[in-house]
Amino acid sequence: MKALGYTQKGAISEPSSVVEFETDQPTPGAGDLLVEVLGVSVNPVDVKVRANRRPPGDAPRILGFDAAGIVRQTGAAVKGFKPGDAVFYAGEFTRPGSNAAFQVVDERLVGRKPNSLGFAEAAALPLTSITAWEILFDCFRVAEGGGAGDAVLIIGGAGGVGSILIQLAKQLTGLTVIATASRDDTRAWVTKMGADHVIDHHKPLDAQVADLGLHPRYVASLNQTGRHFAAIVELIQPRGHISLIDDPQGIDITAIKLKALTLSWEFMFARSMFQTDDMQAQGDLLGRVSALVDEGRLVTTANRHLGPLTGDSLRAALTEQDSGAAIGKIVLDGLGNAAG
Numbered sequence: 001m002k003a004l005g006y007t008q009k010g011a012i013s014e015p016s017s018v019v020e021f022e023t024d025q026p027t028p029g030a031g032d033l034l035v036e037v038l039g040v041s042v043n044p045v046d047v048k049v050r051a052n053r054r055p056p057g058d059a060p061r062i063l064g065f066d067a068a069g070i071v072r073q074t075g076a077a078v079k080g081f082k083p084g085d086a087v088f089y090a091g092e093f094t095r096p097g098s099n100a101a102f103q104v105v106d107e108r109l110v111g112r113k114p115n116s117l118g119f120a121e122a123a124a125l126p127l128t129s130i131t132a133w134e135i136l137f138d139c140f141r142v143a144e145g146g147g148a149g150d151a152v153l154i155i156g157g158a159g160g161v162g163s164i165l166i167q168l169a170k171q172l173t174g175l176t177v178i179a180t181a182s183r184d185d186t187r188a189w190v191t192k193m194g195a196d197h198v199i200d201h202h203k204p205l206d207a208q209v210a211d212l213g214l215h216p217r218y219v220a221s222l223n224q225t226g227r228h229f230a231a232i233v234e235l236i237q238p239r240g241h242i243s244l245i246d247d248p249q250g251i252d253i254t255a256i257k258l259k260a261l262t263l264s265w266e267f268m269f270a271r272s273m274f275q276t277d278d279m280q281a282q283g284d285l286l287g288r289v290s291a292l293v294d295e296g297r298l299v300t301t302a303n304r305h306l307g308p309l310t311g312d313s314l315r316a317a318l319t320e321q322d323s324g325a326a327i328g329k330i331v332l333d334g335l336g337n338a339a340g
């Protein structure tokens with residue numbers, strides 16, 4: 001089958017960061033689905049892994065986490081899916097990814113693709129929806145339908161995670177949503193996603209939140225947490241909760257003591273990386289997201305469609321993702337479209 005991988009760690013501009021090659025089609029294990037990949041999206045993790053991790057062994061490592069496609073074969077123990085089902089998922093950190101014509105994935109991590117979306121538009125959603133859902137319901141522990149009277153500040157609102165977190169908070173909770181965005185385009189985007197208030201992350205966050213007359217109980221710090229941490233501690237309520245997902249340098253956690261804050265670190269690959277007993281929660285939540293899309297309550301966060309997946313289009317998508325200025329998600333048709 002066709003696949004795209006990388007052979008040496010380094011910047012996206014390096015020739016070795018995206019190489020096209022042929023490899024054997026994978027065989028599903030007992031609990032796996034073999035999926036023909038028909039849509040993918042890119043994430044910051046695709047860039048970070050290429051930059052920092054040498055591929056193990058001699059073969060190129062296939063990356064790509066978000067995918068949508070059609071189940072072509074199921075492992076002997078698979079219960080929830082059958083060949084022909086349309087699915088979407090974010091896969092696992094440690095297995096070959098979706099930048100290939102076919103991929104195997106644990107059925108517990110998979111949801112049914114929304115019927116109302118094409119494959120590329122659906123592939124925008126899994127990784128960021130899992131992250132946003134786990135922040136809202138596992139970290140903050142807001143109850144579905146709860147949160148009225150409280151506010152959440154979402155820093156980095158127009159990024160992939162922010163775009164779906166705003167929607168989930170507005171659709172499934174009563175929280176007031178303050179999102180940050182610094183440009184006209186990103187301000188318009190977070191408003192379209194449903195934010196009640198928009199402030200600028202390049203200006204002091206604490207003063208802007210105070211001007212709104214709000215006192216957030218929750219802060220989802222999705223980007224540049226190190227830069228924003230002091231302001232977050234200043235603006236959040238005592239006994240509030242900060243959840244972060246990026247890799248900040250040198251934050252001082254003693255700063256959270258006086259307000260008795262909770263700090264959590266969401267990592268959406270943790271469940272699959274450690275094969276936790278509740279891995280099925282990710283497949284289940286993707287099923288909920290899919291139903292909410294088909295009910296018209298959530299919209300895809302796909303904002304740029306770069307056409308069929310090729311070495312050149314993947315490099316272009318990763319370069320755009322690496323700019324730090326992405327709005328929503330960058331999606332492509334999967335290599336499965338070119339299979340055979």
Ligand SMILES: NC(=O)c1ccc[n+]([C@@H]2O[C@H](COP(=O)([O-])OP(=O)(O)OC[C@H]3O[C@@H](n4cnc5c(N)ncnc54)[C@H](OP(=O)(O)O)[C@@H]3O)[C@@H](O)[C@H]2O)c1
Binds near residue numbers: 044157247
């Ligand atoms: N732990 C996990 O499970 C997990 C999961 C997903 C992502 N992540 C990580 O989370 C981070 C965000 O991911 P993403 O996919 O949402 O990123 P993204 O799509 O690349 O985010 C782009 C957005 O970042 C905003 N931004 C730029 N400078 C900022 C600043 N100083 N403060 C706040 N926002 C700023 C931009 O808004 P403006 O253009 O308006 O400035 C832009 O819309 C990445 O580091 C990613 O690796 C972690």
